[in-house]
Structure formats: C-alpha cells, structure tokens
Amino acid sequence: MNWDTVFAERTSEMKRSTVREILKLTAKPEVISFAGGLPAPELFPIERIREATDTILSERGAEVLQYSTTEGMPELRQLIAKRLSKGKFNISPENILITSGSQQGVDLIARILLDERDRVIVENPTYVGMLSSWKPYHLHFSPVPTDNNGMDVQAIEPLLKDKHKLIYSIPTFQNPQGTTLTLERRQKLAQVLVDNDLLYVEDDPYGELRYSGDPVPTVLQTEAELRNATDVTGNVIYCGTYSKVLTPGLRIGWIAAAFPIIDKLVQAKQATDLHTSTLNQFISYEVARDEEFLTSHIEQLRNVYRQRRDLMLETMTANFPQEVTWTKPEGGLFLMVTMPAKLNAAEILVKALEQNVAFVPCDAFFIGDMGHNTFRLNFSNARPEMIVEGIKRLGAVLKVAMKE
Amino acid sequence: MNWDTVFAERTSEMKRSTVREILKLTAKPEVISFAGGLPAPELFPIERIREATDTILSERGAEVLQYSTTEGMPELRQLIAKRLSKGKFNISPENILITSGSQQGVDLIARILLDERDRVIVENPTYVGMLSSWKPYHLHFSPVPTDNNGMDVQAIEPLLKDKHKLIYSIPTFQNPQGTTLTLERRQKLAQVLVDNDLLYVEDDPYGELRYSGDPVPTVLQTEAELRNATDVTGNVIYCGTYSKVLTPGLRIGWIAAAFPIIDKLVQAKQATDLHTSTLNQFISYEVARDEEFLTSHIEQLRNVYRQRRDLMLETMTANFPQEVTWTKPEGGLFLMVTMPAKLNAAEILVKALEQNVAFVPCDAFFIGDMGHNTFRLNFSNARPEMIVEGIKRLGAVLKVAMKE
Numbered sequence: 001m002n003w004d005t006v007f008a009e010r011t012s013e014m015k016r017s018t019v020r021e022i023l024k025l026t027a028k029p030e031v032i033s034f035a036g037g038l039p040a041p042e043l044f045p046i047e048r049i050r051e052a053t054d055t056i057l058s059e060r061g062a063e064v065l066q067y068s069t070t071e072g073m074p075e076l077r078q079l080i081a082k083r084l085s086k087g088k089f090n091i092s093p094e095n096i097l098i099t100s101g102s103q104q105g106v107d108l109i110a111r112i113l114l115d116e117r118d119r120v121i122v123e124n125p126t127y128v129g130m131l132s133s134w135k136p137y138h139l140h141f142s143p144v145p146t147d148n149n150g151m152d153v154q155a156i157e158p159l160l161k162d163k164h165k166l167i168y169s170i171p172t173f174q175n176p177q178g179t180t181l182t183l184e185r186r187q188k189l190a191q192v193l194v195d196n197d198l199l200y201v202e203d204d205p206y207g208e209l210r211y212s213g214d215p216v217p218t219v220l221q222t223e224a225e226l227r228n229a230t231d232v233t234g235n236v237i238y239c240g241t242y243s244k245v246l247t248p249g250l251r252i253g254w255i256a257a258a259f260p261i262i263d264k265l266v267q268a269k270q271a272t273d274l275h276t277s278t279l280n281q282f283i284s285y286e287v288a289r290d291e292e293f294l295t296s297h298i299e300q301l302r303n304v305y306r307q308r309r310d311l312m313l314e315t316m317t318a319n320f321p322q323e324v325t326w327t328k329p330e331g332g333l334f335l336m337v338t339m340p341a342k343l344n345a346a347e348i349l350v351k352a353l354e355q356n357v358a359f360v361p362c363d364a365f366f367i368g369d370m371g372h373n374t375f376r377l378n379f380s381n382a383r384p385e386m387i388v389e390g391i392k393r394l395g396a397v398l399k400v401a402m403k404e
Numbered sequence: 405m406n407w408d409t410v411f412a413e414r415t416s417e418m419k420r421s422t423v424r425e426i427l428k429l430t431a432k433p434e435v436i437s438f439a440g441g442l443p444a445p446e447l448f449p450i451e452r453i454r455e456a457t458d459t460i461l462s463e464r465g466a467e468v469l470q471y472s473t474t475e476g477m478p479e480l481r482q483l484i485a486k487r488l489s490k491g492k493f494n495i496s497p498e499n500i501l502i503t504s505g506s507q508q509g510v511d512l513i514a515r516i517l518l519d520e521r522d523r524v525i526v527e528n529p530t531y532v533g534m535l536s537s538w539k540p541y542h543l544h545f546s547p548v549p550t551d552n553n554g555m556d557v558q559a560i561e562p563l564l565k566d567k568h569k570l571i572y573s574i575p576t577f578q579n580p581q582g583t584t585l586t587l588e589r590r591q592k593l594a595q596v597l598v599d600n601d602l603l604y605v606e607d608d609p610y611g612e613l614r615y616s617g618d619p620v621p622t623v624l625q626t627e628a629e630l631r632n633a634t635d636v637t638g639n640v641i642y643c644g645t646y647s648k649v650l651t652p653g654l655r656i657g658w659i660a661a662a663f664p665i666i667d668k669l670v671q672a673k674q675a676t677d678l679h680t681s682t683l684n685q686f687i688s689y690e691v692a693r694d695e696e697f698l699t700s701h702i703e704q705l706r707n708v709y710r711q712r713r714d715l716m717l718e719t720m721t722a723n724f725p726q727e728v729t730w731t732k733p734e735g736g737l738f739l740m741v742t743m744p745a746k747l748n749a750a751e752i753l754v755k756a757l758e759q760n761v762a763f764v765p766c767d768a769f770f771i772g773d774m775g776h777n778t779f780r781l782n783f784s785n786a787r788p789e790m791i792v793e794g795i796k797r798l799g800a801v802l803k804v805a806m807k808e
Contacts, residue, residue: 001601001603001639001662002601006517006664007517007668008515008517014516014668014675016670016671016674024473038470041467042466044469044470046465046466050457050458050461050462054457057453058454061450061453061454062446063445065445065448065450065651065653066442066651067647067653068653100677100681103678104677107675107676112411112412112418113410113411115412129675129678132674132675136675197406234405243471247469247470248682249468249469249470249471249683250681251677251679251680258405264411264415267419267420267536268415270536271507271511271536271537272511273504273655273677274507276655277653278653279653280681
C-alpha cells in the first residue's frame with residue numbers, strides 16, 4: 001500500500017496537535033509543565049465521584065451500562081438547562097444535546113454547518129482545537145484582532161461585505177489569552193448577529209472560573225435579551241462542559257441551541273458515536289445535581305486558581321525581562337506571553353525544556369503567519385512551589401535569550 | 405434565522421436513524437422489542453464493574469479523571485493487541501487506537517480516507533450505522549450480493565474496472581443478517597485485497613459471540629497469513645468493541661491497523677473529541693485483563709444467546725407463515741426475515757406495534773430501492789418467555805397480512 005496517496009484530500013489539513021504532542025513530552029515527572037489546559041487533579045471531587053458511581057452501579061447498573069439515546073440523559077439535560085437559565089431567560093431540556101466533551105460540540109457544529117470554502121469569522125488568536133477540527137473543511141478564516149477587552153467587535157462589520165457562515169469565539173477567559181469580552185462588546189456583538197442574521201458559536205469551557213472583576217452574562221443570554229426573548233431560539237450556539245468544574249476524564253459536555261440546530265446535531269452525533277457514555281452521564285448528573293456541593297466546589301477551584309494566577313503573575317513581574325509582556329486574566333486557566341518580535345517561542349521552548357519547563361508556543365493559535373513570539377502559560381495545574389520555580393527558570397531562559 | 409438554508413450541503417444526507425427512532429418507541433415497558441442491538445442487561449457484569457471502578461477511583465482517582473492521550477491507555481492497547489494476536493500473527497499496541505465505541509471507529513475511517521464521490525464496495529444489505537456516517541460524503545456505494553455464506557466475493561472483481569477506495573463489511577455474524585463469510589471466501593477476499601492493493605474495513609463487533617459452527621479467523625489475520633506476514637502492515641483496518649462482550653454504556657471500542665492509518669486516525673480523533681473517557685478505559689482494562697473472567701463471561705453470553713436464538717428460530721418455524729423465510733445465524737445478535745415481495749416491513753411494523761411488538765425494517769440497510777419486504781430481529785435482548793410471546797404475536801400479524 002502506498003500510504004502517501006491513500007488518504008482523503010482533507011487529511012492534508014490534519015496535523016497532530018502541537019499542544020497534545022508537547023503534553024506527551026511533559027509526562028516526565030521532573031518537568032514543570034505550564035503547557036496543558038489541565039485542571040488541578042488534587043482538587044478533583046474523587047470521593048464524591050466514587051460514592052456517586054457506587055450508588056448508581058448498585059441501584060441502576062443494568063440501565064447505566066446499556067445503550068442510551070443520542071440526545072443524552074433527560075435528567076442531565078434538564079439540570080444543565082436549568083443552570084443556564086437566568087431570571088426570565090429560560091432554556092428547555094429540548095435545547096440541550098449532551099456531547100463527549102465540548103471539543104465534540106465544536107466538531108459537530110462544523111459537520112452540520114460548514115461547507116468547503118465557507119467564510120468564518122474568528123478572534124485572533126483563536127482556540128487551536130477548533131482550528132484542528134475545522135481546517136479540514138478548507139474554510140476561509142477571517143481574523144478579528146483582539147485586545148485586553150476581547151475581540152474587537154467593531155472590526156466585524158466591514159468583513160460582512162463578504163458572506164460569512166458564522167462567528168466563533170471563546171468570549172470568557174479565552175484560550176490562549178485568558179481575556180474576556182466586555183459587556184459592552186457582547187451587546188454590540190449580539191446586535192451584529194441580529195442585524196445580519198448571523199450564527200455565533202459561543203465556546204464557554206471556562207466561564208464559571210472567575211477570580212476577579214465583575215461577572216458578565218453569556219453571549220447566549222445577551223443576544224436573547226436584545227431580542228427580548230425568553231428562550232433560546234436565536235442565533236447563538238453555546239458549548240459548555242463539566243471538564244473544568246468537575247473532571248475532564250468523564251468527557252461530558254453539552255450544546256445549547258435552537259431546536260433546528262439541536263435536531264441536526266443529534267443526527268450528526270448518531271452517525272459519529274451513537275451517544276455519550278451512559279455511565280458518565282449518570283455520574284455527572286449524580287454529582288452535579290447537588291447544587292450546594294457544586295457551588296462550594298467551584299468556589300474552592302476559584303480560590304485555589306486565583307492564588308496560582310496571582311502567584312504566577314507576581315513571579316513573572318519579578319523574574320521576566322522588562323521587554324516581555326503578558327495578559328492579566330480575570331479567570332480561566334491561561335495567560336499569554338508576548339516576547340519582543342526577535343524571539344521565537346518554539347526556540348525558547350527548546351531551551352526551557354532543557355531546564356525542565358514546558359509551555360505551548362501560540363503561533364498555531366493565530367490566523368496568518370504571526371504570533372511566533374507568543375506563548376501560553378497554564379496556571380491551574382502546577383502546585384504553587386512549582387509555579388514559582390518554573391517561572392524563575394523560564395525568566396532566566398528569557399533573560400539569556402534577550403541578550404543573544 | 406431561516407433554518408432551511410443554514411445547514412451544510414452534506415446534512416441533506418443526514419437523517420435520524422430509523423433504528424434509534426424505533427428504539428425510542430419501544431421504551432414503553434409493555435413493548436416486546438426485537439428492534440435494538442441491545443445485549444441482555446441482566447448479564448452485564450455489574451458487580452465486577454462496580455468493584456473495578458471502586459478500586460480504580462480509590463487508588464488512581466486523580467489519574468483516571470484527568471485528560472489523557474488520544475491514542476488511549478497504554479495497558480488497554482496492549483491487552484487488546486494481545487487478544488487479537490494469534491500464534492505467529494502478532495499485533496503491537498502501536499497498531500491500536502482506542503475509540504468511543506466501534507461506531508466512532510467506522511466514522512473516523514471515513515474522515516481520513518473518503519473524498520466526495522469516492523467509490524466504496526459494500527455487501528448488500530450492509531450496516532445502516534456505517535451508511536449514516538458515510539453517506540454525507542456523497543459516495544458511490546457499489547453493492548455486492550450476499551447469501552448464507554456472506555458476501556459473494558467473486559462479484560467484487562468485475563466492479564474493480566472502476567477505481568474503488570475500499571471495501572467495507574461485517575464478515576462475522578453480520579448486521580442485519582447474522583450470516584458469516586466462510587473461510588474460503590475470506591481467503592479469496594484477502595487475495596482480492598492483495599492483488600488490487602485495496603483497503604478493507606473489517607467491522608467486527610460480534611465476532612466473539614459464536615453459538616454453533618466452526619470458528620473462522622478474522623479477515624485481518626487471513627490477509628496477514630496470505631502475505632506470510634506476522635504483523636499488521638497490510639490492507640485491513642479492523643474495528644472492534646467491548647460493547648457486546650462487556651457493556652455498551654462505557655463506549656469503548658478500538659481500531660487495529662497499519663501504523664500510517666493509526667497515525668492519521670489519531671489526528672482525526674484529536675480534532676473530534678480529544679480522547680475517549682479515561683475512566684471508562686481504566687474500567688474496561690481492569691475488568692478485561694482478568695482473562696479467566698472474560699473467557700467465562702463470554703461463555704455465559706454464548707450459552708444464553710444460543711438458547712435465545714434457538715428459541716426464536718423454533719418459535720418462528722412453528723408460528724410464521726410458510727411463505728416467509730429467514731437466516732439462521734451461527735452467532736451475533738440478529739437474524740433477517742424475508743417476506744413475500746407483496747408485503748412491506750414498514751407497514752407490518754405498524755401492525756406489530758399495535759400488538760406491542762417491535763423490529764427494524766431493513767430497507768435502510770440496502771443499497772438501491774430494495775429490501776422493503778425484509779426486517780431484522782434481535783434475539784439477545786428479550787427474555788425467553790418474551791421471545792416466545794413476541795414471535796407468536798408477530799406470526800399472527802404476518803398470517804393476517806398474508807391473507808390480505
């Protein structure tokens with residue numbers, strides 16, 4: 001077999017994810033890794049999950065180990081719908097599809113909506129996992145610049161002289177920058193969507209993890225309020241997940257959207273993997289339905305991650321060269337570092353790995369040939385003493401590089 | 405939003421699965437369902453799974469709830485590779501990718517291999533879940549007739565005057581017919597693959613469930629033997645699953661293939677859902693690594709399903725009209741019924757549901773406008789007394805229909 005000619009044309013756009021390949025290098029215990037988007041495993045509610053699983057398997061074993069519906073466990077869909085509903089803004093369980101993590105949500109959305117060569121608007125830089133999933137469709141990505149207030153929404157309208165299929169972004173504690181779209185910009189974005197009858201994919205894995213600043217409503221809610229609607233019948237397709245607030249290993253995410261979208265997504269998901277693990281849906285439901293627990297657990301995550309973020313920022317200020325800048329996120333898992341243009345993050349990574357420190361270069365997150373001088377740091381996974389040690393080592397690497 | 409115009413062109417080929425929609429109708433407890441491909445839930449090794457999960461979460465909770473590699477848990481890949489290896493035919497863990505059920509395997513294979521309008525050879529009828537996944541690529545399906553010995557392999561070569569991308573079939577206890585490709589035909593098929601350098605997808609969810617007749621080697625093994633090879637570097641891509649021998653609710657399947665195929669599949673899977681549930685991989689490993697248990701558990705499944713198959717066949721012989729025929733499978737979960745051409749299975753289903761009996765009409769499994777007089781019966785899920793009662797009712801419905 002000639003393996004060079006056997007693959008579909010679209011595989012030319014498939015690459016092993018840089019992030020996940022770097023993660024493999026960092027499996028060695030001596031490496032201090034700021035590379036992954038990993039939650040802190042010492043905060044996983046293991047005992048809760050163990051008890052819930054034990055109860056479920058004892059009481060409903062035959063049911064939770066059997067095939068189940070593509071849409072997902074009804075009680076879990078209801079629970080998620082209820083948590084997304086705020087005041088008069090109300091989401092029905094019929095508007096929820098359970099997915100195998102929010103990555104699958106992003107992937108299924110492309111499958112039902114995107115034709116080859118469609119135009120899609122994205123913030124720049126944008127989430128590299130979306131690019132991995134969507135690039136095989138040979139899209140035209142129209143980049144919108146970002147600043148500390150998120151995507152520059154005013155830069156969207158001029159792009160609309162060409163027909164675009166949708167806008168995708170992570171408006172809250174973005175990956176890789178950690179920045180958040182302000183309320184004012186959310187309202188402007190909602191107006192753009194309504195005025196132009198344009199779809200928007202709100203990818204929101206980190207929204208619950210705010211450590212400082214004022215909460216902002218989801219774009220899903222903002223757009224509904226603008227239309228004076230009380231339900232989700234609008235132009236926003238919302239992707240959420242338990243990966244960051246419970247655990248990622250269960251792979252439980254969801255999509256909230258208008259029913260015609262959910263209906264097609266169900267058909268696409270049936271063909272993709274029939275349904276998400278029945279057991280893991282039951283476990284997630286059993287743990288998350290205790291609202292008091294979930295609230296206090298998220299509060300604990302916020303406290304720990306806030307400390308780690310602050311510690312990382314302080315240590316960076318004390319140890320990084322003056323010419324290097326970085327974002328100051330109000331939540332999430334990441335911040336992004338920008339070095340002077342002469343420095344290349346991939347080359348710095350090689351030197352950092354020699355010091356057993358890892359991060360993710362951000363060029364793959366950018367549309368266009370740019371971002372070579374940027375990299376992403378995760379502050380949720382490493383323990384405080386490792387954050388200090390790792391950032392000091394990285395500071396030393398950067399200082400040497402600045403002098404070369 | 406005008407929902408009629410917003411979807412990608414490929415969604416015109418997406419439909420809700422007939423099988424899964426019928427399954428919803430049959431959720432009522434009074435319905436005797438022969439519709440799903442459901443294993444018998446009373447045979448699930450619930451207690452084993454409960455104990456394994458408890459151990460895993462107690463001992464390695466932080467690890468099994470965290471993100472993991474796309475390829476899958478190394479120990480599980482090794483276990484599966486070992487079980488697939490026979491004698492000098494040896495499969496390495498590097499040739500295994502863990503998937504979220506074998507449906508995801510089938511779906512990912514299309515994603516990396518099939519371009520729009522590619523030609524693909526399939527047995528006729530073929531697995532409807534493959535058709536759901538692959539039809540959106542707008543393929544040309546070249547059907548090969550089947551008989552009680554499986555696909556008519558001699559009918560393949562004349563098709564090869566046109567360039568075909570691959571052959572897909574379920575050679576062992578096929579869905580929907582339950583029939584098995586004979587050893588002689590497997591050897592001929594392997595020869596066709598080697599002679600024409602053609603890829604073959606062996607979908608094998610039921611292979612372990614043999615109740616009578618002589619075991620046959622997988623096509624994977626047959627093709628390797630023909631090439632006198634001892635490893636998987638050939639033209640066969642093999643999809644397996646624990647859904648039928650352990651439980652489907654965990655969604656753990658695998659692909660075994662040459663490394664260039666696995667390599668691309670890993671890239672596609674990264675983009676699709678990052679990885680399969682870490683917890684469920686660990687549970688499957690913990691349960692399946694006890695070979696003695698697995699062997700005796702499969703033996704138990706075989707004994708129970710053999711009785712149910714025999715009971716269904718006997719009751720059909722006693723109660724179905726003479727003009728109706730059916731397959732006599734040596735294993736698996738299904739048999740297929742053929743009625744006289746004047747009868748339509750969808751219409752019979754309506755009448756059967758009035759008697760609270762359900763099955764799956766097979767027209768959607770066929771390439772071309774045919775099979776309207778055929779339907780599939782599952783014999784693994786219903787308990788013996790329900791099999792007798794359901795088949796009697798169905799026989800009565802068929803007898804009335806024959807007279808109309």
